[in-house]
Amino acid sequence: MKLSFTGWLRWFWRQLTSMRTALFLLLLLAIAAVPGSLVPQRGADPNGVTQFFEANPKLAPILDSFQLFDVYTSVWFSAIYLLLFASLIGCVIPRTAHHLRALRAKPPKTPIRLNRMAGYTTRTIAAAEPLSPRRGSAQAARAQAGTDASGAAIESARAMLRKLRYRVAIFTHPDGVSVSAERGYLRETGNLVFHIALLGILFAVGFGSGFGYDGQRVVVEGQTFVNALVNYDTFNPGRFVKGGNTLAPYSIGVQKLDVDYETQNKHAVGQPLDYTAHVTTRQGNDASVQKATIKVNEPLSIGGSQVYLLGNGVAPTITVRNAKGTVVFHDSVPFVPQDSNLTSLGVVKVPDGLSSQIGMIGFFYPTKHELPNKTFTSSFPGFNDPMLSLNVYSGDLGLDAGVPRSVYSLDISTMTQLTGGKTAVKPIELVPGATAALPNGMGTISLDGVKRYVSLSVHHDPTIGWVLFFSVCIVAGLLTSLFVPRRRVWVKVAAQADGSLLVEYAGLARGDDPGLDAAVAAIADEHAAQCGAVQHDDAAQQDDSDLEIHPVSEKIPEKKET
Amino acid sequence: MTTVLSQFSILCLYSAMGVYALAFIAFAMDLARRGALATVAEASAALPSATARRAQSATAASAVGRRGPDGASSTRVATATLTPGGPAGRGMEHDEVQRSIARSASLKVGITLLTFGFVLHLAADILRGIAAARVPWANMFEFSMTGTLIIVGVFLLVSLRYDVKFLGAFISGLVLVLLGVSTVRYYVDVVPLPPALQSYWLVIHVLVASLATGMFAIGFALSVVQLLQARRESLLAEAKAVKLRFLATLPTSATLENLSYRANIVGFILWTFTLIAGAIWAEKAWGKYWGWDTKEVWTFIIWVVYAGYIHARATRGWRGSRSAWLAIIGFSAVMFNFGIVNIFFKGLHSYSGL
Numbered sequence: 001m002k003l004s005f006t007g008w009l010r011w012f013w014r015q016l017t018s019m020r021t022a023l024f025l026l027l028l029l030a031i032a033a034v035p036g037s038l039v040p041q042r043g044a045d046p047n048g049v050t051q052f053f054e055a056n057p058k059l060a061p062i063l064d065s066f067q068l069f070d071v072y073t074s075v076w077f078s079a080i081y082l083l084l085f086a087s088l089i090g091c092v093i094p095r096t097a098h099h100l101r102a103l104r105a106k107p108p109k110t111p112i113r114l115n116r117m118a119g120y121t122t123r124t125i126a127a128a129e130p131l132s133p134r135r136g137s138a139q140a141a142r143a144q145a146g147t148d149a150s151g152a153a154i155e156s157a158r159a160m161l162r163k164l165r166y167r168v169a170i171f172t173h174p175d176g177v178s179v180s181a182e183r184g185y186l187r188e189t190g191n192l193v194f195h196i197a198l199l200g201i202l203f204a205v206g207f208g209s210g211f212g213y214d215g216q217r218v219v220v221e222g223q224t225f226v227n228a229l230v231n232y233d234t235f236n237p238g239r240f241v242k243g244g245n246t247l248a249p250y251s252i253g254v255q256k257l258d259v260d261y262e263t264q265n266k267h268a269v270g271q272p273l274d275y276t277a278h279v280t281t282r283q284g285n286d287a288s289v290q291k292a293t294i295k296v297n298e299p300l301s302i303g304g305s306q307v308y309l310l311g312n313g314v315a316p317t318i319t320v321r322n323a324k325g326t327v328v329f330h331d332s333v334p335f336v337p338q339d340s341n342l343t344s345l346g347v348v349k350v351p352d353g354l355s356s357q358i359g360m361i362g363f364f365y366p367t368k369h370e371l372p373n374k375t376f377t378s379s380f381p382g383f384n385d386p387m388l389s390l391n392v393y394s395g396d397l398g399l400d401a402g403v404p405r406s407v408y409s410l411d412i413s414t415m416t417q418l419t420g421g422k423t424a425v426k427p428i429e430l431v432p433g434a435t436a437a438l439p440n441g442m443g444t445i446s447l448d449g450v451k452r453y454v455s456l457s458v459h460h461d462p463t464i465g466w467v468l469f470f471s472v473c474i475v476a477g478l479l480t481s482l483f484v485p486r487r488r489v490w491v492k493v494a495a496q497a498d499g500s501l502l503v504e505y506a507g508l509a510r511g512d513d514p515g516l517d518a519a520v521a522a523i524a525d526e527h528a529a530q531c532g533a534v535q536h537d538d539a540a541q542q543d544d545s546d547l548e549i550h551p552v553s554e555k556i557p558e559k560k561e562t
Numbered sequence: 563m564t565t566v567l568s569q570f571s572i573l574c575l576y577s578a579m580g581v582y583a584l585a586f587i588a589f590a591m592d593l594a595r596r597g598a599l600a601t602v603a604e605a606s607a608a609l610p611s612a613t614a615r616r617a618q619s620a621t622a623a624s625a626v627g628r629r630g631p632d633g634a635s636s637t638r639v640a641t642a643t644l645t646p647g648g649p650a651g652r653g654m655e656h657d658e659v660q661r662s663i664a665r666s667a668s669l670k671v672g673i674t675l676l677t678f679g680f681v682l683h684l685a686a687d688i689l690r691g692i693a694a695a696r697v698p699w700a701n702m703f704e705f706s707m708t709g710t711l712i713i714v715g716v717f718l719l720v721s722l723r724y725d726v727k728f729l730g731a732f733i734s735g736l737v738l739v740l741l742g743v744s745t746v747r748y749y750v751d752v753v754p755l756p757p758a759l760q761s762y763w764l765v766i767h768v769l770v771a772s773l774a775t776g777m778f779a780i781g782f783a784l785s786v787v788q789l790l791q792a793r794r795e796s797l798l799a800e801a802k803a804v805k806l807r808f809l810a811t812l813p814t815s816a817t818l819e820n821l822s823y824r825a826n827i828v829g830f831i832l833w834t835f836t837l838i839a840g841a842i843w844a845e846k847a848w849g850k851y852w853g854w855d856t857k858e859v860w861t862f863i864i865w866v867v868y869a870g871y872i873h874a875r876a877t878r879g880w881r882g883s884r885s886a887w888l889a890i891i892g893f894s895a896v897m898f899n900f901g902i903v904n905i906f907f908k909g910l911h912s913y914s915g916l
């Protein structure tokens with residue numbers, strides 16, 4: 001048989017939206033996520049990727065061609081989750097339509113053979129004595145009384161089930177009357193809310209990364225950061241962010257970074273206890289200045305963005321004078337921390353004003369500690385015994401070549417080392433406030449003081465609130481769909497030959513419902529009590545037939561489960 | 563002061579481990595006894611015909627303990643499938659087996675020891691918290707200590723409500739192994755919290771993750787027993803010999819599957835919450851709610867595997883043993899995330915303190 005094109009499409013869609021495919025794609029998604037935890041990822045750990053390339057020069061390009069360093073944005077990973085969400089849409093739409101219809105429909109007709117259903121039990125209501133057998137025979141009177149009594153019994157069952165928030169419908173059968181009741185539509189509602197919220201998260205995250213941006217900037221104490229594109233050290237705009245002056249206008253002045261390190265606990269000396277950046281902020285054209293603090297778990301919210309305290313370090317303030325005593329360099333230079341005691345490495349470049357360009361590679365030790373091999377390290381991150389040690393290089397700094405150079409590194413391949421190393425000249429060592437001579441009589445260098453700097457990270461994510469909203473929907477949807485039992489319950493009243501009434505009770509689980517039997521039993525008991533019925537002897541044996549589990553000592557499960 | 567308290571804490575922990583080891587022995591003896599009882603029951607009941615057995619394992623009804631209002635256990639277990647409900651004599655022998663299981667001294671001893679171990683363990687945990695002046699779950703050692711405490715606590719609570727005491731050997735064994743590894747390999751002295759961990763999300767996120775792990779552990783164990791039981795049932799249906807006789811005294815595979823499902827969905831909801839709480843915290847601490855950090859990746863993988871498990875239970879052909887395998891894979895991933903990812907994988911979650 002040949003299928004038409006639309007036939008094929010329909011077939012494909014049916015396959016895609018089947019439960020089996022959804023399961024397959026879910027498991028595939030789990031497997032596909034694994035490699036991203038084994039291989040460093042450009043998004044989470046760019047340095048790790050660089051190191052991986054250096055360590056495995058042959059393997060890395062092969063892995064790269066499979067996008068294994070960008071797993072979560074790779075074509076194959078995206079294909080899996082996009083198919084999964086296509087499947088989800090195809091699954092949720094018809095189910096929503098079906099559920100909306102079910103919400104308006106009556107409970108279905110009572111099955112003929114209730115004794116096959118879960119929790120089946122019966123009670124008997126004794127025959128009522130006909131009060132005044134005036135018309136017709138005694139038999140007819142009894143029948144009439146029986147019908148009245150069934151009507152009353154059914155009515156009380158109906159009222160009771162309604163009160164238990166069942167939806168009810170009454171059906172008449174050749175042998176009696178019944179109520180058919182259903183509850184727990186919330187279960188399906190919860191399930192749909194859950195799945196739709198998954199879609200919501202996907203869209204919100206997608207929009208957020210398209211229209212958001214993030215950027216980093218190092219700010220030394222006393223400096224001010226103005227939110228503009230040029231002022232970021234690194235800036236990652238979302239795909240749809242237009243450059244230029246679309247950033248919210250604000251500025252953040254870093255007054256001071258308070259640090260606190262452990263000193264008492266001998267197992268943790270030097271461990272950071274607290275970082276607090278004291279800042280002043282200014283928004284838009286508003287001239288007023290506000291004070292604020294930024295801490296590690298307490299970002300600053302400003303101009304629709306969040307500003308995080310991502311890192312910190314030291315920035316020695318250095319002044320270089322030439323032989324005539326003219327200041328040719330004065331700046332606080334951020335150094336990069338090398339270890340947890342804040343041994344820091346930095347580069348000072350003095351392009352102008354000296355007899356030749358010089359570059360200096362410096363180590364700063366907040367609390368200097370001499371090692372047996374005469375080198376230094378830092379033994380504590382606080383400024384207990386600070387020292388700056390510098391090696392001087394002269395030659396071309398390469399700043400005029402037009403090639404971008406990192407401020408944190410110095411290319412010494414074309415430079416001449418003047419101090420340290422093989423030069424037999426001692427490196428320059430400075431404590432705060434001290435001044436030393438530069439080699440070859442070039443001039444002097446002083447360490448005026450040491451400041452700290454903060455590394456601020458600015459995030460703008462326009463949809464973060466939506467992501468949170470959908471996350472809450474996910475939890476709420478899950479809770480209702482997994483714990484609200486959806487069940488049908490039937491109560492059927494039939495008059496028996498002796499005039500008594502046989503009341504049958506049974507239920508049907510729709511989905512996992514461990515409390516069904518107990519619920520049916522509780523309904524039977526309460527209804528029987530209202531109608532003055534007695535328990536039927538042979539009903540007890542029925543409870544073998546269910547396949548559900550029974551929590552111990554659970555009588556009326558509704559209370560616990562919602 | 564801190565040192566003294568943390569030494570007391572370690573002392574309590576070692577004692578708890580000793581008591582857990584005893585509990586493990588008691589639970590193992592209970593399983594051995596069940597095997598013997600099942601053999602007796604089988605021998606004394608005239609062997610039913612293969613057809614009768616097949617019919618019975620087909621209806622292998624839910625058999626988990628349902629307790630009457632008086633609190634007496636009327637546990638109906640899988641041995642029921644061995645004794646056709648007919649002749650009274652057999653029924654009495656069967657009841658006899660049931661009563662002796664309910665009375666099982668070693669099971670009671672096991673539970674009592676486990677409870678006692680739990681109390682010591684709790685004391686160890688609280689002392690550690692007081693010593694550190696913060697929640698005792700900020701590094702790998704403390705997380706192991708609190709996580710295992712919660713696993714035992716969850717098990718004790720669940721076994722109050724459901725008849726799952728037969729998992730005691732698994733739970734006490736698992737907790738012993740985890741505690742053993744963490745005291746030997748991961749022990750660190752009390753140190754203060756680094757700024758990134760100074761957040762109430764630490765309390766919520768880690769606590770809920772441990773609760774989820776406890777539920778998943780129970781779900782896992784039930785799924786393993788379910789698979790064994792399913793194998794036994796199919797062997798019985800073919801009238802073949804079965805090993806692991808104690809299984810005859812445990813609930814049917816269908817009941818085990820339902821129990822496991824209950825445990826796992828509670829675990830899943832807690833895990834969902836863990837994931838969301840983690841994202842909120844990451845947003846506060848690192849400025850990014852989701853960055854595919856290795857730990858986030860594994861939390862996500864676990865979540866997807868359990869979502870798969872729940873789906874499998876609603877997919878034709880996947881109920882029963884296949885979905886049980888997914889629950890087993892899911893818990894293996896949880897253990898991997900806890901034991902391997904924390905130590906050997908690089909990432910922002912480098913708080914193992916090692």
Ligand code: HEM
Nearest residue numbers: 017018019022087088091190191194198478481869872876
């Ligand atoms: C994005 C991927 C998906 C995830 C993470 C997911 C997750 C879940 C979870 C956790 C549940 C159990 C909770 C509840 O009932 O609300 C569930 C149930 C369900 N899902 Fe999904 N789902 C996904 C996609 C789909 C798709 C594509 C379909 C349709 C083919 C589907 C159909 C169902 C159905 C019918 C149930 C009810 C199962 C039951 O009654 O036990 N889901 N899903």
